[in-house]
Amino acid sequence: MRNALSVLMFRTLLRLQPYVLAHKSLLAGALMSVLGTDLLTYAIPVAVAYVTDVVYPELQAGGSFTGLARVFVILVFSGILRGLAVHSMIRFFWGFAERVVRDVRDATYRKMQHLSLAFYDRSNTGDLMSRVTYDIQLVRNFLAFGIEHRIRIVVISTTIFALMLYVQWQLALAVYTIVPVFMTITLMFSRRMRSAVAEQQNQMGRLNTRIQENLSGIRVVKAFAAEDSEKERFRQTNGHMLDTDLKASLLQALLNPILMISDGIGGIIILLYGGLRVMDGSMSLGVLLGFISYLGILRFPISILAFNTATISMATGASGRLRVLLDTPDQKEESRGQRSSRVLGKVEFDHVSFQYDYAQPVLRDVSFTIEAGERVALFGLTGSGKSTLISLIPRYYPPSSGIIRIDGVNSSAWNLQSLRSQIGIVLQETFLFSASIASNIAFARPDASIERIRAAAKRAQIDDFIMSLPKQYDTLVGEYGVGVSGGQKQRIAIARTLLQDPAMLILDDCTSSLDAETEQQIQRQLARLAEGRTTIIVAQRVSTLELADRIVILADGRIADIDSHSRLYERNALYRSAVQSQNVLANAGASEL
């Protein structure tokens, strides 16, 4: 059992190998200090035995105090030395741990910045967050004190045994019978505790979700007068929480008293068997007292074992997950294109098919060409593949088959950074970072002057709103900042793209959350921006469709038709009816009356 855990320890270290090796001298220093720390502990039991058997009898026989004084001075010195050893042990271990963890955190972040979007589609934010926060913390605990405790458990329990055997082997064997018993009990408990704690954490997650849902749906709860049934539902979840809390903590409460009596039991053995040996003269009293003192030292490995087992096994899991993350291929490895010239704006789809790695094909054999400077609208029902199609152009995903050419060059041959920074894209759901409004708008051009930022904001119809805020462009937005509405967020995002001044513009149905008046104003601005650049718009509304040179109708991942609005309206019955029946109602919608 103990061996298996040491294996886990080495496996964890191995997974972090490059980061561990970079700071191996610190680890070596730490290991040396461990020996100093633990071996110097024995000064006391050795002194106790010696003083009892040699110094005290001399004193009682009227001898001088020099022997006693010498022992005292040696002990004081060993105390100071041991303090220094402990100090350097902790400094080395923690210095080692914090450095390794800093490097791992940097590497993980670097990796995450370059992981493909397909990877992000598969994972959820909470999960990734816990990978980098919780898992790294677990690794730090392992490096900072997990290794220390493990080694000291092994060192102390073996060296004490050796020392005891050396001094008095029969008594040593008698006392040592308790060690495996207590360690086995502890390990049994710790295994059950781990699953209980995991269950406790799951339940905590469920409880928090329950509260979160209730609070964000509180208006529905009130409207439906559902307060009582909500309380009842919460009562159940809360009750389960209590059950799992108790399960986990009672195990701990049961284990603690068992560990507490370990030296009591040991003491009884020493007193009974050792006492007998002292009486028949085959052992000295000093040895007996020394053994009691050893017992005090043995408390540490026994009491720390459960905690240490948990630390190591959690870190093994965590390091495994981190390793998987770090080994995932990213966009840097997948695409090594070097072309970084200016984008002119011709886009060709050449028999492009695409599927996300778990699902049905989303695009099937799509071929069409957008000339530089052309304005093209993508039209189609939800799920027809519009958003996927546009996300292939900046190569967020490589096509499953076929080729996409930008200015006649395969998009895989382009340098991603260069290509993407020349394509302006406004997404349907936008995201603002926790920073000032100004730096959010200047996201693509961090060095832009405030005048240019304001100009972009004016064109996106958001300047007035920003100026009405107390701190104006310095107002903090995002998760920790002031709340802005969906429409305001969208306009800030549009300003961000306007300031970027890209060679090619992709708009993913980004104005539909605005009211009609604002939308029209912004569309006028976007139309001006689109002047002379290739523009691809995902659109539902007639007003937008009319602006496009050509409309690409997507149905079920295939191109159903391509033509101008007027001609499609004339000859494509489906398009006509779609435009007439829903779009007029929903999009020119009465919401903006």
Next chain:
Amino acid sequence: MISQKTAVDILSQSEEETGRFQTKLLKRFLVYFRPYTKQLTLMYAAAFLNVAAFIAIPVVMQIGIDEHIVQNDYHGLLGTAATLLLLVILLYIAGRTQGVLMMKIGYRVIHDLRADLFAHLQTLSFSFFDTQRTGRIMSRITNDVQVFEELLRAGLDTIVVDVVLLASITTAMIYLDSWLSLVLLVTVPGFAFVVFVLQKYLLRTGRRIQRELSHVNAFLNESISGIRVIRAFAREEENITSFTSLNENYFHEARKLYPLLSWFWQCVATIGTLGPALVLLIGGIRLSQEMITIGVIAAFLTYINRFFQPLQKISNMLNQISRAMASAERIFEIMDVQPDIVDRINCVPDFRLSGNVEFRNVWFAYKTDEFVTRDLTFRVSEGQTIAVVGPTGSGKTTIINLLCRFYDPTEGQIIVDGFDLTQLVQKDYRSQIALVMQDPNMFSGTIAENIRFGRPDADMATVRSVTTAMGIDTMIESLPDAYDHDIGERGSNISLGQRQLLAFARALIRDPAILILDEASSYLDNETEKLVHSATQTLCKGRTSFVIAHRLSTIQHADRILVMNQGTLVEQGKHAELLSSGGLYANLVMAQYGGSDD
């Protein structure tokens, strides 16, 4: 008691880490222990028994050594061993009882506190939730309650029992030999310094590190949530640079912590050796004077380092208490917020709603003097369908809020079936109306559970009859597990259109006398649009319906249209009438639909 308005200011104060000790708060918290007085008493009894056994063991050992081993009395030694065994068993039983009770009481108290907080939140009015971010309330009910859990882990019994323990060890030592117990003068102040001074620094540094780490994590969180934007602007390398420097800041703080930690344990190690060394030295002198026996020295060796742990626990506890004070303050702050809208004492009993609604000169302002509806007057009879239209900010949503009595009018009256709305019991009234909101807030659970949210006692047949009436039965049957399909957190496993239809079903199953529908403005796919359209008809039939309409078909079907502008009702009438009257409505409709609706 604090009213909701002032509570807003208080809750928005910065979240302090530690709080001052306040007897008032402590008393309120202690109320939660009252139901467990018996167990608490038993726990303390067990704890003191535990202390007694703990103290007695070294003394018994001393007797065993001095009176039996040294005197060669093996029978006596057997007696000592038996006593020891009894003490060990006592230690075990008492320790176990104490630990188990402590956890049981503690977690029950936390459970009760959480339940109270949740129940209280359910009673609060809209104005509270308008001004409080969900995240902030969440942190009250999760993090602040968590602090109490940590308090519990630090030991409910700590201060009292540990002080008794320390006093008992001291007494035992003085009883054994008062001269030898002078060694305490070195070790106790030493440990106390470590625990009360160094540990305080340690905690303070630890909090600073925590702050740096939270910066790192916040940045990370955003980098994950905003990855698409980052990709779009090719900002990866800049982000990596920023992250590295945040991470370096954290490391910089961390490097201040562990040297302190090293000093802490260095002192503990040195004092831990110094204590026994002194015992051996002074013990030797006393022994040579034949004032004590060797067993006394052995007992002292056992006692001398037992001061550290209780002292450390006390110090931990003091820190925990000050954190818990801050948390208690925040928790009770919420508990003290009173709802704005409370039922009157003499409400109409057993009210049955038929659905006549009248607004009489209704003025309303969310913030003082900023009126969002002005002098609103209209009357709706039972069974009519009313479409409410108007630009954003014209007061449409406010009409809904007032109609549901989420707020009371600032001036004027809302009359329902001849009664002022404030004369009705909120629960009575709301259980006879139904609201469908634009953003259909769903709860995790199955389809059936979500529909039953509207009427928890409905059986499966009723659920089915509702979905059949709406024409969504087949859609539900086509999902995996059909009615038992798990819709995920907030309904994330089903589409927006499906969520809206479920919200309709949830309302229809109540068979409300008044239906209030805030039609979704977003366009769904063809199929779902058709379903939504016919479901809307079904939903409005046979009851008073208010629809904030976004679809022309809905508006055309309405018995009357209320046209709102800047908080006032500017026109009302049927679609055709309004069109021909050539007012605001006609202008807007012509402008919007005139061109393409040919």
